[in-house]
Amino acid sequence: xxxQLIAFTYLSIVATVAGVGTISLxxxxxxxxxxxxxxFHVAGMFVLLGNGFLAAIQVIVYAGAxxxxxxxxxxxxxxxxxxxxxxxxxxxxxxxxxxAILLFVEIGTIAVTKPEISEGIKGSFSPATIxxxxxxxxxxxxxxxxxxxLPFEVASxxxxxxxxxxMVLARNPDEDALASVPDMxxxxxxxxxxxxxxxxxxxxxxxxxxxxx
Amino acid sequence: xxxxxxxxxxxxxxxxxxxxxxxxxxxxVLVIFISVxxxxxxxxxxxxxxxxxxxxMAGSMFAVISLTVAAAEAAVGLAILVALSRRVTEFxxxxxxxxxx
Numbered sequence: 001x002x003x004q005l006i007a008f009t010y011l012s013i014v015a016t017v018a019g020v021g022t023i024s025l026x027x028x029x030x031x032x033x034x035x036x037x038x039x040f041h042v043a044g045m046f047v048l049l050g051n052g053f054l055a056a057i058q059v060i061v062y063a064g065a066x067x068x069x070x071x072x073x074x075x076x077x078x079x080x081x082x083x084x085x086x087x088x089x090x091x092x093x094x095x096x097x098x099x100a101i102l103l104f105v106e107i108g109t110i111a112v113t114k115p116e117i118s119e120g121i122k123g124s125f126s127p128a129t130i131x132x133x134x135x136x137x138x139x140x141x142x143x144x145x146x147x148x149x150l151p152f153e154v155a156s157x158x159x160x161x162x163x164x165x166x167m168v169l170a171r172n173p174d175e176d177a178l179a180s181v182p183d184m185x186x187x188x189x190x191x192x193x194x195x196x197x198x199x200x201x202x203x204x205x206x207x208x209x210x211x212x213x
Numbered sequence: 214x215x216x217x218x219x220x221x222x223x224x225x226x227x228x229x230x231x232x233x234x235x236x237x238x239x240x241x242v243l244v245i246f247i248s249v250x251x252x253x254x255x256x257x258x259x260x261x262x263x264x265x266x267x268x269x270m271a272g273s274m275f276a277v278i279s280l281t282v283a284a285a286e287a288a289v290g291l292a293i294l295v296a297l298s299r300r301v302t303e304f305x306x307x308x309x310x311x312x313x314x
Contacts, residue, residue, distance in 0.1 A: 004215040004216055005215060005216065008216045008220065012220070012224045015224060015228065016224070016227050016228075016231075019227065019228050019231040019232075019251055019254075020231060022231070022235065022247060022248065022251050023231055023232070023234055023235030023238070023239065023244070023248055023251070028241055028243045028244050028247070031243075031244050031247050032247055035247050035250060035251060038228070038251060038254055039254065042228075042254050042257065042258050045221065045224070045258060045261075045262075046258075046261050048216065049221070049261055049262060049264075049265040050265055051261050051264065051265060051273060054261055054273055054276055054277070057277070057280065058257070058280070061280050061283075061284060062250070062254075062280070062283075065284060066250065066283060066284055066287045067250075069287055069288065069291055070243065070246070070247065070287070070291070073243070073291045073294060073295065074243060076295060076298070077243075077294070077295075077298055077304065079241075079243075079304075085240075085303075085305070086240070087239060087240055087241060087244070088238045088239060088240060089237075089238055089239075089240060089307065092237065092238060093238050095237075096234060096237035096238045097234065097238075099233075099237065100230050100231075100233050100234035100237065101230075103229075103230050103233055104226060104227065104230035107225075107226035107229060107230065108223060108226045108227075110222075111219055111222030111223045111225070111226050112219055112222075112223065117218070117266055117267060121267065122267055122268045122269070123267055123268045123269025123270070123271070124268070124269075125268050125269060125270050126268045127268075129268075136273075139270055139273075140270055140273050140274070140277070142270070143270040143271070143273075143274055144274060144277070148271075148274050151274070151278060155277070155278055155281040155282075158281060158282070158285055159281060159284065159285055161285075162284070162285030162286075162288045162289050163288065165288075165289050165292070166288040166289055166291075166292035167292075169289065169292035169293055169295070169296050170292040170295045170296055172299070
């Protein structure tokens with residue numbers, strides 16, 4: 001009980017402070033790294049709630065994939081040029097803070113006023129059942145591949161659509177990618193074996209004197 | 214479980230409100246994206262807390278779906294940003310207003 005309380009107090013305080021850092025730090029890189037701290041501490045709360053599998057997924061997908069994607073994009077965009085610019089809307093902040101406080105009061109009131117959980121509405125996955133099944137991964141798999149198979153497949157189609165969409169959006173429209181594929185194959189075969197490379201050189205060589213002449 | 218459900222819901226509410234504040238006040242498109250991810254953290258915590266206290270795996274299932282949507286959203290959003298970087302050199306929402314009425 002006290003161990004859990006200490007762990008929860010630590011996790012919630014650090015998550016809140018890092019959340020404030022995420023929205024208030026100047027550099028976008030620092031914001032992303034602050035988000036990583038939030039992600040790790042929320043994952044710690046998942047462990048406290050007895051859902052170790054989702055904590056691992058959280059760390060792998062959020063800290064390992066999404067935040068790294070953010071950092072890669074920042075690397076591509078060259079943001080240092082605008083470091084001197086202000087980072088917040090000066091006029092908007094006076095309306096934004098009351099709105100955020102109002103939202104917090106609304107959600108917080110619902111959270112603090114006791115949400116009654118009677119025995120009747122509880123599901124069939126008590127901690128004892130989950131440990132009988134072998135852990136939270138097995139318990140999640142039980143519902144994922146039986147009851148919620150269709151949403152799971154829809155999620156995989158969504159990921160595929162997002163991957164194709166991201167490639168189409170990020171492609172450079174100025175150069176026709178499909179037209180340059182034969183050249184790319186020829187370059188690759190030229191690099192692969194020495195003959196191809198020499199042949200490419202010998203094709204290149206006669207053109208040089210003709211340009212001189 | 215020693216910690217009451219209310220405590221988890223309150224932390225989720227704090228993270229969600231902070232994310233909302235970040236979306237409303239920041240100017241950089243990238244930081245707005247990061248704030249949206251912070252909001253999703255609060256939502257996920259609420260899902261998993263209810264899943265544990267209701268002893269039902271549906272909440273965890275929804276957390277997995279929301280994680281998928283977050284990954285898809287980040288991929289498409291950042292691809293739009295990369296495509297945008299060919300046209301403009303600065304990424305502030307108050308200057309990217311060509312679609313504004």
